[in-house]
Amino acid sequence: MNNYLNNVLTNVKAKNINEPEFIQAVNEVLSSVEPILDVHKDYEDLSILERMVEPERIIMFRVPWVDDNGKIIVNRGYRVQFSSLIGPYKGGLRFHPSVNLSIIKFLGFEQIFKNALTGLPIGGAKGGSDFDPKGKSDAEVMRFCQSFMTELYRHIGQDVDVPAGDIGVGGREIGYLFGQYKRIRDAYEGGVLTGKDICYGGSLARKEATGYGLLFYMREMLAAHGKNLEGKSIIISGSGNVAIYAAEKATQMGAKVVAMSDSNGAIFDKNGIDLDLVKQIKEVERGRIKEYLRVHSDALYTESAPDCSPIWGYRADIALPCATQNDIKLEDAKKLVASGIMAVGEGANMPCTYDAIEYFQKNGVLVAPAKAANAGGVATSAIEMSQNSIRYYYTFEEVERKLENIMINIFNECKSAANTYNLGSNYVAGANIAAFKKLAEAMKMQGVV
Numbered sequence: 001m002n003n004y005l006n007n008v009l010t011n012v013k014a015k016n017i018n019e020p021e022f023i024q025a026v027n028e029v030l031s032s033v034e035p036i037l038d039v040h041k042d043y044e045d046l047s048i049l050e051r052m053v054e055p056e057r058i059i060m061f062r063v064p065w066v067d068d069n070g071k072i073i074v075n076r077g078y079r080v081q082f083s084s085l086i087g088p089y090k091g092g093l094r095f096h097p098s099v100n101l102s103i104i105k106f107l108g109f110e111q112i113f114k115n116a117l118t119g120l121p122i123g124g125a126k127g128g129s130d131f132d133p134k135g136k137s138d139a140e141v142m143r144f145c146q147s148f149m150t151e152l153y154r155h156i157g158q159d160v161d162v163p164a165g166d167i168g169v170g171g172r173e174i175g176y177l178f179g180q181y182k183r184i185r186d187a188y189e190g191g192v193l194t195g196k197d198i199c200y201g202g203s204l205a206r207k208e209a210t211g212y213g214l215l216f217y218m219r220e221m222l223a224a225h226g227k228n229l230e231g232k233s234i235i236i237s238g239s240g241n242v243a244i245y246a247a248e249k250a251t252q253m254g255a256k257v258v259a260m261s262d263s264n265g266a267i268f269d270k271n272g273i274d275l276d277l278v279k280q281i282k283e284v285e286r287g288r289i290k291e292y293l294r295v296h297s298d299a300l301y302t303e304s305a306p307d308c309s310p311i312w313g314y315r316a317d318i319a320l321p322c323a324t325q326n327d328i329k330l331e332d333a334k335k336l337v338a339s340g341i342m343a344v345g346e347g348a349n350m351p352c353t354y355d356a357i358e359y360f361q362k363n364g365v366l367v368a369p370a371k372a373a374n375a376g377g378v379a380t381s382a383i384e385m386s387q388n389s390i391r392y393y394y395t396f397e398e399v400e401r402k403l404e405n406i407m408i409n410i411f412n413e414c415k416s417a418a419n420t421y422n423l424g425s426n427y428v429a430g431a432n433i434a435a436f437k438k439l440a441e442a443m444k445m446q447g448v449v
């Protein structure tokens with residue numbers, strides 16, 4: 001890293017000392033943008049990086065609610081409005097006990113770059129709470145969502161900030177959040193949240209979009225290296241929204257998904273995962289992945305150990321981490337390389353540590369970076385917003401075709417940036433550079449704001 005980059009990183013570390021995930025995300029971007037700074041000397045004079053690493057606004061608030069036993073619980077809510085440079089703030093809400101400011105800031109920072117790559121007019125934000133929907137009744141989840149929205153509503157709007165789902169926030173939570181927003185505003189502003197159900201303004205194919213988009217990106221990346229998905233074995237961490245629809249599209253493309261997981265453990269089924277059963281367990285019963293064994297008793301199940309995902313011990317051609325951040329660490333990367341992995345596609349946000357990515361790349365493993373490869377979700381959210389604006393619906397096929405074209409364009413942008421700056425097949429750097437350039441140019445044009 002040159003002096004300018006080093007100074008910015010040192011400052012970020014000093015100012016955000018208790019935020020390891022945020023520092024990790026900034027470090028990853030700064031480590032790859034040096035080639036473009038060498039060409040655009042004015043970016044340093046304009047303090048482009050200093051402005052990019054500082055959120056425009058951070059909102060933190062108390063979320064009190066009453067559980068089914070009448071006990072008052074207090075959670076903490078967050079919304080980090082990171083950048084409105086190229087459109088209204090846009091990014092999901094995460095409800096998980098691990099949520100803190102560092103995690104929301106890292107996700108918001110990543111979101112700016114991801115949204116820029118989609119080519120659509122959306123800025124970057126992220127929010128959430130340390131509330132855990134797991135094990136809560138529907139009534140408890142509703143009361144929490146209503147309390148959360150009672151504060152959040154004043155900071156969002158269809159032209160201001162448009163939240164969506166993320167870990168722990170699916171169709172049920174979006175419904176409760178939307179209902180409360182509508183009630184407070186006394187108006188139907190369909191585009192204020194995305195990930196809505198079809199029956200009240202959602203988009204067909206939004207639920208599938210992140211997982212499907214990941215596979216479109218993977219297909220393009222493999223094709224650029226003379227490879228394809230046909231007959232390949234795949235392991236996917238997680239069994240939530242992204243993981244399930246990544247598995248569905250991978251199967252449609254002729255690959256065989258052999259393992260999936262949740263935070264308790266991982267299943268391996270050499271015959272190929274029975275996805276209808278996983279959907280039943282996860283989407284309908286909200287159960288644990290271990291329950292897969294009740295139908296397929298010959299499948300293997302391995303419990304998670306602290307800080308260790310057993311799924312990376314299974315052998316496959318392709319790994320798709322679709323659960324959470326820092327899921328694949330250096331030791332996991334070593335196991336995967338030793339067992340012959342050929343490509344990794346990041347469905348989750350920052351699922352591989354920096355040293356794991358470096359290890360993959362040094363060993364010739366293709367890496368599809370999260371900012372680009374999982375951008376299909378937010379891109380389809382933007383398509384949902386546009387349908388809300390024109391008060392019209394596209395068919396599933398129309399949305400899927402738009403998504404596919406967006407993912408092809410995103411891959412081509414990553415490839416083109418990697419070619420321009422002689423980075424070979426380093427699409428991680430390619431994605432960072434392509435997005436950074438767009439944002440830096442927009443920043444230049446808009447003056448010091």
Ligand code: NDP
Nearest residue numbers: 166167168210238239240241242262263323324348349377
């Ligand atoms: P879901 O809540 O639907 O699913 C999350 C899955 O990951 C669950 O199987 C969950 O297991 C597992 N998981 C979560 N936290 C942990 C943990 N600490 N350790 C092990 N497993 C864990 O979330 P999504 O599928 O929506 O999101 C998954 C990832 O994809 C996240 O990184 C998210 O930011 C990213 N993403 C999501 C998008 C979307 O459209 N939904 C868009 C772009 C990125 P368990 O049930 O046991 O907690």
